[in-house]
Amino acid sequence: MGIRITPSVLNANLADLGHEIARIPSADAVHLDVMDNRFVPNLTFGLPMVECIRATTTQMLDIHLMIAEVDRWAPGYAEAGAESVTFHIEASDAPVKLARELRSLGARASMALRPATAIEPYAELLPEVDMVLLMTVEPGFGGQSFLDLVLPKIRRTRALLDACGGDIWLQVDGGVSAQTIERCAEAGADTFVAGSAVYSAADPDAVVRALKAQAEAAIS
């Protein structure tokens, strides 16, 4: 199982994202949090910004859509050249159709679950996606405390993914840091979003490398 660190730039300097992304060359992808003040009580940026970021970096772009009416908006991010597009299952009216559309546009399709959303009702959808994102905080803000109550769901999701076969990534997002990443890795996560833990450091890339080494050691 490969370990991937996908830092969120939510707590970076949003006025200088090109430079902020260039500071994390060891990242496996750049995680971009799109919020609409409807699905979550916060507002960040949308497609025009992602298109500009696409033009400034060759890093894999991992788009996390925390928006309502996601079926309408998500395909545009794939068309803009994002390699991975994550929609919240709670916001999608037709997740199978949406996942297939994202894949047909050349992107990895990914579904996200809020902390209180169970994975079991969506077990049949797993072959339709390339990644499952389990939120380990309530979505909307960086810098929140990791919710340990999600750990059993990480374990159950890992078991479902193993039974499913293939190479579906399992990402965790929220409160991931040196204090919590080992618990997530041991529970079966392989892809880690870290926002404030990376960008609050003087050397963000060193934190990316350290988190990766820590997760790899936890599962070795």
Ligand code: DX5
């Ligand atoms: C929160 C976002 C996260 C956030 C993580 O809703 O989806 O990606 O940036 O930030 P930290 O790592 O600080 O919890």
Ligand code: ZN
């Ligand atoms: Zn996110």
